[in-house]
Amino acid sequence: MKISAIDHFVLTVRSIPATCAFYERVLGMKAAEFGGGRWALSFGHQKINLHQAGKEFEPKAKSPAPGAGDFCLISAEPLGGVIRQLSEAGVPIEVGPVSKSGADGPIKSVYIRDPDENLVEISEYE
Numbered sequence: 001m002k003i004s005a006i007d008h009f010v011l012t013v014r015s016i017p018a019t020c021a022f023y024e025r026v027l028g029m030k031a032a033e034f035g036g037g038r039w040a041l042s043f044g045h046q047k048i049n050l051h052q053a054g055k056e057f058e059p060k061a062k063s064p065a066p067g068a069g070d071f072c073l074i075s076a077e078p079l080g081g082v083i084r085q086l087s088e089a090g091v092p093i094e095v096g097p098v099s100k101s102g103a104d105g106p107i108k109s110v111y112i113r114d115p116d117e118n119l120v121e122i123s124e125y126e
Helices: 016-027 079-088
Strands: 008-013 030-034 038-043 046-052 070-074 095-102 105-113 119-125
Touching: 008 016, 016 030, 016 038, 016 046, 070 095, 070 105, 079 105, 079 119, 095 119
Parallel strands: 008 046, 070 119
Antiparallel strands: 030 038, 038 046, 095 105, 105 119
């Protein structure tokens, strides 16, 4: 077997509308309803499926919980622009910019929190 990419992952959230609004406003993702009341955030060739806490779809993680996410997103623009846009949106940077190791080499990253306190790393390759 050879895995080639990530298609989607799931975040369990307290409020799907608040999560959609944040990711659209701050990170430029597109929220869309699909499959009979399910919601996802699309970006590039990937998406984040959303589960409402207490109303998760099956199958699901063994212990789904809001705020348990920790993931890295690669920006299509330089990190300086990301930092400026986060400031304009009133989103505090928790850590960074810092140097880290990405899947394809060194990255420069900033870390923010979404409405559920998931840790969202936004990076650019150096």
